[in-house]
Amino acid sequence: MPEGDTIYRTARTVQKAIGGKVVTAFETGLAKLAAVNDESPIVGRTVERVEARGKWCLIFFSGDLILVTHMLMSGSWHIYRVGERWKLPRRMMRVVVRASEASVFPTHARKDAHEWATQSSGAFEAVLFNAQIAEFHTARSLERSSQVSKLGPDVLSEGFSVEGGVRALRERAASHPEDEIGVVLLNQRVMAGLGNVYKSEVAFAAGVNPFRAMRTITEREMEALVEAAQRYMTANVAVGTSEQMVTYTGPRRTTRAMDHGARMWVYRRQGEECRRCGAAILMRKQGAQVRSTYWCPVCQP
Ligand SMILES: [Zn+2]
Numbered sequence: 001m002p003e004g005d006t007i008y009r010t011a012r013t014v015q016k017a018i019g020g021k022v023v024t025a026f027e028t029g030l031a032k033l034a035a036v037n038d039e040s041p042i043v044g045r046t047v048e049r050v051e052a053r054g055k056w057c058l059i060f061f062s063g064d065l066i067l068v069t070h071m072l073m074s075g076s077w078h079i080y081r082v083g084e085r086w087k088l089p090r091r092m093m094r095v096v097v098r099a100s101e102a103s104v105f106p107t108h109a110r111k112d113a114h115e116w117a118t119q120s121s122g123a124f125e126a127v128l129f130n131a132q133i134a135e136f137h138t139a140r141s142l143e144r145s146s147q148v149s150k151l152g153p154d155v156l157s158e159g160f161s162v163e164g165g166v167r168a169l170r171e172r173a174a175s176h177p178e179d180e181i182g183v184v185l186l187n188q189r190v191m192a193g194l195g196n197v198y199k200s201e202v203a204f205a206a207g208v209n210p211f212r213a214m215r216t217i218t219e220r221e222m223e224a225l226v227e228a229a230q231r232y233m234t235a236n237v238a239v240g241t242s243e244q245m246v247t248y249t250g251p252r253r254t255t256r257a258m259d260h261g262a263r264m265w266v267y268r269r270q271g272e273e274c275r276r277c278g279a280a281i282l283m284r285k286q287g288a289q290v291r292s293t294y295w296c297p298v299c300q301p
Contacts, residue, residue, distance in 0.1 A: 002071050004193025005236045008052040008156045010077050012237075014059065015050035017079040017124040021099035022046050023061070024123070028095045028134075033067075036136045040065070047099055054151045054192025059097065059126075066137045067095070068148060075131030082123045088130075095128040147188075155193035155233050165191055165226030166219070173214035181217055182210030183287040185225070194229055197267050200294040201247040202228045204265045209300040210286065210293045248275060266294040274299060 002010075026042035028034050045061040052058075057077065059067040069075065075094075080086060082098060100123035128134060135146070143149050153164045172179060172190045184190055185199045194202065203210040205228035208221050217225075232247050246263045265275055270283035274296040286293040 002055065003195030003198055003233075004052065004054055004154070004156055005233045007055050007057055007071065008237045011050045011052035011057050013079055014057070014077055014126050018047045018097060018099040018126050019050055020047065021101055021122070023097060023099050025098035025125075026096065027093070030094055030134055033095065033134060033136060036065075042097070047097070052154075052156065053148055054154050054188050055195070056148050056151075058148070064138045066139065066142055067097075068133075068135050068137050068142065068146060069095075069128060069131050070133035072132045076129050078127045078129065080125050080127060082125055086127060092129045093127055094131050094134055096125055098123065098125040100124075150189050151192040152188065152190045153192065155191060155229050156237060160230065162223060162226045162230065165229065166222045169214075169217070169222045169226065170219075173217060177213060177215035179214045180211050180286065181208060181214060181225070182293045184214060185210075185229075186287070186289075186291065191226075191229070193233060196291050197264070198229060198232060199291075200267045201232060201265055203295060204300060205232070205247070207299055210295050211284075266296060268294065270294060
């Protein structure tokens with residue numbers, strides 16, 4: 001499942017391609033979306049903005065319409081120039097939003113037709129493949145009925161603070177003292193954005209055993225967990241960084257050509273030596289969703 005940083009990158013890419021532009025074509029294979037489009041067409045609306053909230057991607061159209069999508073395990077948004085060949089087959093397409101600049105033909109362009117052609121070449125299509133959740137909402141229905149409105153503070157949002165994250169963990173500890181911290185880190189209603197990889201990496205960074213109950217986690221440990229979550233995720237969405245997730249960069253910064261495990265402290269490193277103490281990394285399935293959790297028994301007693 002893509003983690004919050006992947007969705008954040010996706011939203012940024014979609015925003016760059018179609019944000020501020022006018023929709024020139026809309027296609028969907030989903031009956032519910034098609035019905036909304038029949039009632040109140042998407043074509044002609046402006047793409048006001050594209051946002052990530054936790055693992056959700058939201059496209060805001062003018063006229064109070066929001067396309068809310070969740071990638072779950074297999075969904076993805078792709079961006080293509082109009083006419084470019086798609087990388088996935090058409091039968092996997094769920095939604096296409098094609099948009100181009102709204103600008104009217106500028107008077108100065110008559111002097112330089114070539115320059116105008118260059119300026120107006122920004123016609124892109126955002127194509128959603130395989131997503132299992134794609135819904136239209138108004139601002140009100142989003143607030144009222146969607147899971148999006150129930151998300152906890154988003155680790156990658158501008159307004160996120162370590163204090164806010166700690167408050168969310170503290171409240172969870174009070175209401176669900178027996179919850180394991182590894183399960184709580186994945187709970188999007190407590191804090192939004194973290195997925196299974198970051199869960200293990202963040203617990204390692206904080207020196208906290210992921211199977212400990214919330215009631216045993218100290219204030220200082222909560223701070224360390226939230227601080228690591230914010231640091232890792234922010235670093236992984238910095239402009240110019242690779243799309244591969246990195247938490248461990250090693251003695252030399254050689255991120256090139258490293259396999260997945262070589263870029264992590266503990267994730268998928270079961271049986272290998274801890275990079276800090278040399279003990280063998282362990283793995284155990286955790287929680288009702290039986291997600292793999294990796295940890296060092298010495299660094300995270
Ligand atoms: Zn260790």
